[in-house]
Amino acid sequence: MRLSGVTIWKFMIPLLWVSTGAVSAAVADFEGKPIGVVAFEPKQQPLGAEELAGLVPFKKNDPLRLADIREAIGRLYATGRYADIVVDAGLQDGRVSVRFVTKGNWFVGNVAINSVPAPPTGGQLENAAGLVLGTPFSPEAVARATEGIQAVLRANGYFNAVIREHVAYQARTQQVDVRFEIDPGRRARFSEPVITGETKRPARQLVRETKWKGWFGWRPITESRAQGGVERILESYRRDGFLMARASWNGIDPATGRPALEVNAGPEVRIEATGAKVSQGRLRRLIPVFEEQTVDRDLLVEGAADLTEYFQGRGYFDAKVDFTSETAGDGRLKIVYAVDRGERQKLVALLLGGNRYFDLATLRERMLVTPASFQVRRGRFSPGLLARDLETIADLYRSNGFRDVKVTSRVERDYRGRRGDIAVHVQIEEGPQWFVTTTALEGVSLEHVEALRSMLQSGPGQPFSEANVAADRDNILAYYFNRGYPDASFEWGYRAAA
The missing domain is CATH 3.10.20.310 (membrane protein fhac)
Structure with a gap:
């Protein structure tokens, strides 16, 4: 069966604009008049003259447009090199002089910290400062860096350390070099706590x-x-x-x-198992309260599941584990896991039928249920594992266009008359395979169409599945996000071919 126009994407790509910066009232008064001069103050700018000319969407003799001024401010701010931009204008001989008055950002430059007798190491002191080359600089960042260094020194016994900050501004590179001078004093010793x-x-x-x-x-x-x-x-x-x-x-x-x-100290906790022999060492490995060093119901439930899985892995496929907890008068907490192992069994056969599109090896390699072998003496089986395998097989078919697939199972006890042997039968009804015949993109500008089509998994001739569409959605949104469209959205729909 084939589909026509199965995937239709609609992209909501907002126009980006920046309204920061300031434009004097005089600029608006000269709307439409020819521009005579475009100047920047101060003359030493963080960007070169050629780069500035490329960012400003007007030049000498162009008519002045307020929209162009705002676009220029937005482009300049987008470079990250400016903290403030003010645009002023004046009229001279019938032409407008446009002046950008700017204030540059400062960035962290070289950070130097003199060493102290380790620990802490120089790397630990630098990490504690948290000043990263090229990130925006502020006096508050230096204060936080000093506090971080002081905290590391105190943690290592330097309780009387003195830290002096030295800051040097490099106007040419817009960087600020910071040097921390540390006098650690004597390291303290432990005493009676x-x-x-x-x-x-x-x-x-x-x-x-x-x-x-x-x-x-x-x-x-x-x-x-x-x-x-x-x-x-x-x-x-x-x-x-x-x-x-x-x-x-x-x-x-x-x-x-x-x-x-x-x-x-908290309460003393005692954990034991009844109904089956489980050593304390095994309990410590299986019950997560020992690792987490806390006791709550979620961890106890997880412990019961882990114990159940432990016994199922040894052939007690119908094992059930429950627990009780009680607090004694002296505050001790006693937790008892009650184990009902049931009959020990062996999975001797795993039989799959109805599959035509995928061979048995492809299906079996995705399943956790495993018949007995030299490596797995009694096989691997539980109702939970079987349910997981059925869903895995169904997902495999659905991702390849079999939207109506059905996967069912039947467990046969005492297989071929042998007590304790079981067989698992898995039946697959594949149903029709659906394909994409056409793919339409809506809301996409022409310069992006070719790039988007090249990354589609739901292109014409491909199997149709929601999994492929989900992958397409992630790839397409990532494509737009990486190009400055954080509010891009994705919608899709399909219709069956006639």
């Missing part, structure tokens, strides 16, 4: 876990050492079942001048 929060452990045990104190006393403060201590505290809690423990390094306590730690 101030620990707040509900720790459920003695402070000396937590301090021992941090390893901030060595054989020869307290170690120098670095960010990695501070965070490493926090991670070791958390790991010690997790080993004892406190999965929701939280700990943070809060720098130096201003009241005491000592390191500040906040630690909250």
Whole structure:
């Protein structure tokens, strides 16, 4: 079956115009009079004379048009080199003198930061400053850069660092060179920390876990050492079942001048499985609360799904897993996963029929359901995997023009009289294949038609599918967005051929 005029695109491409800048009232008074002089102030402009002439849509002896003035302002702003543009005009000997008074933008030039005893490294200080070559410059950006550098220095024990900024403006290049002079002072050392929060452990045990104190006393403060201590505290809690423990390094306590730690143990969490043997190591790998270090219903549901998939992968295709949770009087949280494995089975046959357009190898390579083999001893099967495979096959046909395809399945238990063996039958009704006969583009200017047609997947003679149209939509909108049309839109429709 073929379609006629199946795809019709309509593009809403807005005209772009800029209304920034200022035009003096005198310019409007001289509308239509011949232009005598076009000048720029100051004489040293960020753009060359030839480039400026190309951006201004009028020249000497042309009649003055207010629309041309506004277009010139828009083009100049679009270069990104100007912060302000004012256009003034005066009349001399019957001709108009047009004067562009401009103020250029400033951009970040060379950024220099003197090194300090690492850490932090020079790269870390540059990243903390956040000043990127060629980006717009402002005094506020320098202030933010100083704050960022100071924060990195404090995190690494330089609490009394002094930073001086030196700024040099380069008018010729419109760049601003910035130099940060750092006097870091002495790096501080850890000391007995101030620990707040509900720790459920003695402070000396937590301090021992941090390893901030060595054989020869307290170690120098670095960010990695501070965070490493926090991670070791958390790991010690997790080993004892406190999965929701939280700990943070809060720098130096201003009241005491000592390191500040906040630690909250949270409830003790116990997770176990009933109905089937599952080791604690396996539970830790399968239940995501161990990795996420928090307990909520979504993660527990995900854990039940992962346990179900684990048993299905071992031949218990009908396995079901549920869970319960309860909080004891002492605050302990107990989570029990109840496993019903069902009968152990083996997928011995995967039978596909009705396919003519695609061969069996093409279909089978896209399926997750797999019959038993040397590599997969009992096969891979579950109702969820089968449903996913049916939809994958249907999508494959639909993307190739089979809009009316139907894919169904049947599971045969005790296949050929052998208990525990199952076979999966997949039946495909392909239906007719639809093709594109003509493609029409609407709302597209002539200079874009050839480029757009060359990228179409829904061209004449191609299979017709919504997937191809969606790809065409993305490609065409990207084409317009990259050419300065952010509000371009896409609509399509089709009709069947007579």
